[in-house]
Amino acid sequence: MSEFLVIQVGQCGNQIGGTLWPSILQEYRILPSNHPKNIKTSITGGSDKEMKFTFNSFLHIPTKINPSSLQCLNLSELQENDIKARVICIDMEDSVVSRFSNSELGFLFDKRGIVKNYPGSSNNWAEGYCTHGSTFKNKIFRIVTKYVERCDSLHGILLLYSMGGGTGSGLGSFILEQLDEQLPNIERFVCCVYPNGSEDVITAPYNAMLATQHLIRHATCVFPVENRALQEVCDIKRLAGSNPTTGYGSSIAGTFQDMNSIVVKLLLHVTSGSRFSGQLNFDMNEINTNMVPFPKMKFLSSGLSPIGIYDANNLSSSSTREKNFWSACSKNNQLLQIDPMDDTNFLMASMLFGRGEYTLTDIRNYVNKFQRKAPLLEWSKKCTKVGLCSVPPIDSKFSMMALFNTSSTKEIFRHISQQFEKLLRRKAHVHHYTKVPGFDFDCFYECQNTIADIVDVYEEAGTSSSNKEKRILSNINY
Ligand SMILES: Nc1nc2c(ncn2[C@@H]2O[C@H](COP(=O)(O)OP(=O)(O)OP(=O)(O)O)[C@@H](O)[C@H]2O)c(=O)[nH]1
Ligand SMILES: [Mg+2]
Structure with missing residues (x-):
């Protein structure tokens, strides 16, 4: 079964990762040593056929260890065997990554796979893409190369970031583009969080549009989620408080934690075929072939x-x-x-x-x-x-x-384009971007055109009759 590398970028990407990794361990029935529900399980299958799984799909087992000798793992056994999450954690500020690398599960994160800086990208895509991209390119790709070399059959890279801030959207776009250039045969799955429109970051529409253009160009397959949809689910379901068994070292806002736990459910589900056996199982690599009929139509909605x-x-x-x-x-x-x-x-x-x-x-x-x-x-x-x-x-x-x-x-593209246009019409906040070396004002028009094209294609698709359908399909076969 294939191996995956996760790259978490920015606050949101790392906070989602902060819920993902303990949940992955829980699904392997690996709980803290003193956890009352600790269930000892053979990771190579053993008597319980249902629990056969490929432990190394998301976790790195050192070569000196024979996987079949690993029998009953709990956290301390993971630590003793030097088993690590196959993840690179990147943020241009310190607090989120430090919070969980100092937590009970800190040992799972290889310190050599952490890249952090100070004081962030100021909610500015151009800072993330241009400034931090060029400064951290070599460092990040030295780490990526090391992680890739440690894998026997790396199939894909899963990137997690938000579209509304500066680091995740900007540096995330930069990393995605470089992965496409440097490792074109490795699939690039992106799970990205679209902003909800009336929130904390005024420049979020600029950042989200610029980052969307990079997704269209460089991702293999995208699992977009929207904060407004997650928020609505949380309101409807009246989720409250934190989940004590999955959060670690966490003091993030309760609502984000609840919203992230929904994203993590998606990630656990979508990767479960790569982590466990099943009667009619599928590996992540089948998603792209089956779900992306045309190269630019790579955005999958999930329920x-x-x-x-x-x-x-x-x-x-x-x-x-x-x-x-x-x-x-x-x-x-x-x-x-x-x-x-x-x-x-x-x-x-x-x-x-x-x-x-x-x-x-x-x-x-x-x-x-x-x-x-x-x-x-x-x-x-x-x-x-x-x-x-x-x-x-x-x-x-x-x-x-x-x-x-x-x-x-x-609808996601239309929603974000409308907000983008409101800001750009007045050229509001534009100077923060144009003063960044390497960013040109025309980048705004370029991404606006790319996204308008994609909206047109989807829009025509939405009013399809069979003749029209033929026309659309000939148009979208880029
Ligand atoms: N669902 C979810 N959204 C988040 C979370 N943290 C931030 N956001 C959203 O993400 C956007 C801001 O992006 P961040 O990830 O905080 O920014 P960043 O990538 O760290 O970039 P800078 O802070 O600008 O350097 C806003 O739309 C927030 O509402 C989170 O944990 N979960
Ligand atoms: Mg940040």
Whole structure:
């Protein structure tokens, strides 16, 4: 099974990572040594077939250790065996990365994989991309090269960052571009957080537009999430407080922690096929082939059920499993503020992936109904990628993830473009960008045009009739 490297950039990327890694350990049933629920498990399978997993997909095991000799791991055994998260943590300020590298799980993060600085990128994409990009390029790529060389079969790099700040969006864009240039055969998956529009960072629309242009050019596949959708889910589900078993060394705002736990559910689900066995398993590499029909249409919307922290599904019956399936496709459970089943749009690709107690018969039954109900295109109608992973998430007996490549993705771009235009019309805050060496004012127009093109393509797709559809498809086949 393939190996993955995670690169966390900026506050948001690192805070999401701060919830991701303890959750990955929990899914391997590795809990703190003194944790009351500590369950000792053979990491090479042993008697419990369901728990067979490829431990090294996201964790680095030193070559001197024979994986089959690792039997019952808890945190202290991980530490003794020098097992590390395969992650590079980058932030241009110190506080977030230091907070979790000083925590109980600090030993999991190789200090040589941490890049930090002071005092940040001032919410300015140009600072992140131009200034920190050129200053830290060699350092970051020395580390990336080391991590890549340590892998036997590195398949992909998963980048985590927000689109609204300066470091994640700017330096994240720079790293993505360099990865494309230097390691073109390694897939670049990006999970990025779009700002919600009325919030803390006034320059967020500039940053998000500039970073989106880089995603279109350099990512293999993107899992965008929107803070306004995450916030809405949190409000609806009334999530409250922190999750004591997954946060570590954490004092981040309760709402961000709740919102991040939803993003982490997505990441756990989307990578579970690379981490565990399953009757109809899929590896991350299959997502790109199945879900990205045209090079620029690489943004996948995702829906999850259960979605809230305290929303566990522990009563497994055929009807509760089916209800859960339809929830994952519903508007309320999407991580973008869109409705993928709305028939004024259409789906170019779809993927349904169950974990835990779902059976092949369940999935076949849902796919039949789904294909009759969903706004699929003539050529995508009969093909829905499905997956089953036998290991459920930690807090539920079963869960469902629905990934869609939908024409309604244009709504995120349209939303952010409108805010961008409001600022740019007045040239508000523009001088902060143009004073950065290497940034040219025309970059604003360039990204505006790129995103307008993509909105047009999606928009036409949304009003497709079969003739129009043929025209669109010939236009978008870049
Ligand atoms: N969902 C989520 N959003 C976050 C989090 N932290 C910040 N954000 C959002 O991300 C945007 C700001 O980006 P940050 O990640 O804080 O910025 P940064 O990448 O550290 O860049 P600079 O601080 O400008 O150097 C805003 O839209 C915030 O609302 C988080 O932990 N979770
Ligand atoms: Mg920051």
